[in-house]
Amino acid sequence: MKKKSYQVCASCTHFQAFRLNSKMVYHCSRLGFETKPAYSFTCWSPKEHIVNLMKKRGVADNE
Incomplete structure (x- = not known):
């Protein structure tokens, strides 16, 4: 199984973390x-800083 570098929930714009x-x-x-x-x-939508990092490193969106 190939490990995904960026395409995980924590780097998505819709991800929310809070203490309950x-x-x-x-x-x-x-x-x-x-x-x-x-x-x-x-349905992953990367945060802006993740998009910039991916562009800098030359990584395609579908990896």
């Missing part, structure tokens, strides 16, 4: 349910 009752909760505002930072979905 002293526990970290990770949520996708687009999909509307709980997720984990390392999960990956086909």
